[in-house]
Amino acid sequence: MDEPHILVGKEKQPPKSLPQQNILMLTALALVFILSFIIGFTYKSRQLLKTISQSNPNLPTPASINLTPTPDLVANWKTYTNTKIGYTLKYPKAEDITSCQIKKDYEVDEFSDTVKIIPETCLAHRFIIFHQSNPEKLDPFEYFMQGNYKCEQLTDDSYNCKRHFTIKYKGPDLDSEYQVSKIKIGGKDSIYAKVIKAPSDSHDLVIIPVQEDIVINISLNSSQITKQILSTIWFLERDKSTTTEELKIFMDPNNIFSVQYPGNWFIHQLLNQKVSLSPSPIVDCGRCISITLELIQEKIPITHEPFLDYKPEGPTPTWIPAKKYPMNLYNAYFYEGTVHAGEIKIVHIETPDKTGYVELNLIYPKEQKLEAEKFFNQILSTFEFLD
Missing domain, CATH: 3.40.1000.10 (Mog1/PsbP, alpha/beta/alpha sandwich)
Known part of the structure; x- marks a missing residue:
């Protein structure tokens, strides 16, 4: 009679049931899905922060704010010089303002620390300059933040800023939203705050730091004319030879x-x-x-x-x-x-x-x-x- 055949080594395990195999597969797939979601979300978030300005035409990047003067356009413009602060700029004649129905030259109106450069017959080209004190000597963005704006940084040079305020006796609370970009104006580091969402009487803002403890705050419409005015600003060398003894x-x-x-x-x-x-x-x-x-x-x-x-x-x-x-x-x-x-x-x-x-x-x-x-x-x- 033959001896029984004995297998030496690891004992053979019975096969797993079908439900157990399904649970393991589902768990593995879930882990892969979660990991892929995390990686994809992180990548998309970073891409969104970099490209949000290009993907949304309402949110300009510094490159989209063209502050290069057009020689043919500004060649015959008038020149305004402010000797108190020490800067100069050019502003258009009536014939250069093609969008105005009534042709009338810009008028420069100076009072106290305000300079208005605006044609009374065409308010769409508002350009008002405010000379303001900055005793803390803050940089342009910090000075802007003094206005109680809450800002989220989008890129190294741009921010999305929101401001919430109430006008007493005039209805509900109002929200303002600005796209703030770092730019150079007249050779000085400045910021341009473009209105994204705001009350109807709100305008773009420009903050330019000047020597010592002075800033220039400009309120303007985002028209091509006002941007050309902005592009012609240049700061003068102050005469330091005058002393208090003279x-x-x-x-x-x-x-x-x-x-x-x-x-x-x-x-x-x-x-x-x-x-x-x-x-x-x-x-x-x-x-x-x-x-x-x-x-x-x-x-x-x-x-x-x-x-x-x-x-x-x-x-x-x-x-x-x-x-x-x-x-x-x-x-x-x-x-x-x-x-x-x-x-x-x-x-x-x-x-x-x-x-x-x-x-x-x-x-x-x-x-x-x-x-x-x-x-x-x-x-x-x-x-x-x-x-």
Whole structure:
């Protein structure tokens, strides 16, 4: 009788059931699907961030904002020069504005720190310049962010910014959305904020940093004309040879009085023929020395009572009693006050015919007391009534 055949080695396992095989296959497929989804989503997200500006015509990249002047177009344009801030630009004549029904030249309207370059008959070509103080000396994007915008970075040079605000008594909350791109204007690093979604009266914004603590904020329509104006902006070399020892003469519009002031200071025309003298090109720049001059046709006050309601900033000033001010040939009184942001000094000089007086009003931050008093005394020492 034959011996039974014995297999030596690993015992043969019974085959797995069909349900178990299906579970393993489904699990493997699920893992492959999840891994593929993660990889694909990451890749698509990165591609979207890089190409979102090109894929959506409303979201320009820096390259799509063409700020190269067209020589044939701007050759015969007029030139505007701002000597306070130190820049120049070109703006069109009437015949160059083909989209306007009524042909009329652009008009340059300057008031305080605002320059309007806009044809009144064609508001579609709005171009308004605001000269503004930037005491923290922020870069253009940080300065833009001070306006409470919430921004998402799309690429190294572009952002999508949203702002939510409410206009009181005028309906619901409003949302603004801007595509912000870094560009160069006049050789300076700047930003261009293009309106994507905003109320009907909103416009594109341009922020250009200027020397020291000044920025130029431009509100404009996104027309080809306004972009061409923007492309012609160029900054001038400031004349640093003028010193505070070189004096210029200011004569009031009524030819009543004159004073001399430092040659590198700025004159700001205010309302009612009032003027401001300041080392800053910005009116009411905040923490700057400012001396205003005004002719007032009424009886000169000899107490501080007229100033009890005077609130240049913050709470009512604490006034030091008025006292006679020594001035050769003229009758004058001195008033002094303090506020949380600085100090105030006022001198009233009675006119020779005693029908009114000239007010010289000095406001300055406390840390600039010595410098401010030096200039104030210097200007007062040159004051004279004209014959």
